[in-house]
Amino acid sequence: MTGMRLTVNGVDREIDVDPSTLLVHAIREQVGLTGTHVGCLTGDCGACTVVLDGRTAKSCSVLALSADGSAVETVESLADGDELHPVQRAFWDGFAFQCGFCLPGMLLTAKELLDSTPEPDDAQILAAINGNLCRCTGYNTIVSAVRQASGCARTCAKETPCQES
């Protein structure tokens, strides 16, 4: 086992891992945060998405040791206590998840999109989530929720939904 450091959701952690330990397993089993899901372990499904040094990554495809010294944000970083993040609130209000397995990845990917593109069109939303598979196939409500969470939705009166972009 090798010692390594991770800053997870702002908290410095020291953990011991094997060279072949995946980042997703380190987060779940060593750090103890299980909101990050283990799906395919092939990099396809996106359920293991975390933010690694400011960019989303599929944590099943990252060796834990490659992240030594890095800052990781997981789905647990989004809510402030009981106060949901606007992206989470939009998913909740819009029934944008069913089984919830893809949800951590969808939320973090949507947040990355909205941080860089506050008012995305549907094509940009679809492009952003094309590495996240929802096996309940609830994509329409997911796209609606991301649209709802966007600056466009928040600045438009609900009676006259914004049709621009």
Added chain:
Amino acid sequence: MTPRYSAPRDLVGVTAALADGDGVVVGGGTMVVPDMTHGRTRAAALVDLSRAGLAGVTAGADGVVVGAMTTYTDLVEAGVPLLSSVATGITGGPQIRNRGTAGGSACYANPASDVPACLVALDARMRLASAGGKREVPAAGFFLGGFRTARRPDEVLAEVVLPQLGNALLGYVKFKLAESSWPIVTAATVAVPGTALRVVVGGAAAVPVVVAVDRPSAGSGDPAWRDHVREAVHTALDAAEPWSDVLAPAAYRRRIAPAIAARSAAHALEEDR
């Protein structure tokens, strides 16, 4: 067995770590890490490039130099001809494009991936480094077969050099049946004014196949030109090792390759406004 692990701080350290020839290079990790998880790759030693300073795009006198650890997202931001637009369409979402690299894809050499045919079309030069020194291999000679390249086990791909293309027009089209799928057939076109089109077809054979295609005199929909493309692509494929994978058999790839090549040529020429 637990592999040894190192994350050297520079290229010299990387080549030293690979000198025994039993190391598995981990770049962005998007291919090799899942392969290890699923037992398709077994490593005695892991050599992690993430701290070796191999990322970045620089413009030099002889072209654009793309460091091996430059991610697809970096490529999009850097505005590299052809590769940047290809990078936006890499399968797997932003999370994969934030980690995966064109250099890693080249070394992995899945025939059905986007990068190999593009690098051949661009006449890229692959700069390989080992403890014994550096060498350059043209992309056309780098891909030896499915998942096989000219990189020796003691070598690392350090950089990819993309020569100046002058006023060439570029096109790229790939065919796949689902958003989350690997491509099935790809085609990259380089159109240098006054010369035949250079179309490089990927996925239809074990290695990228270079096809010289006449410019369409009556538009890319002209049946005579389509016949010419089909004949040229099939002649080139006849001389190459066929490729099949779980997505499509070789015969299917051969059948659709001319159409993808023609679309790629049209894509390049449409930019000539």
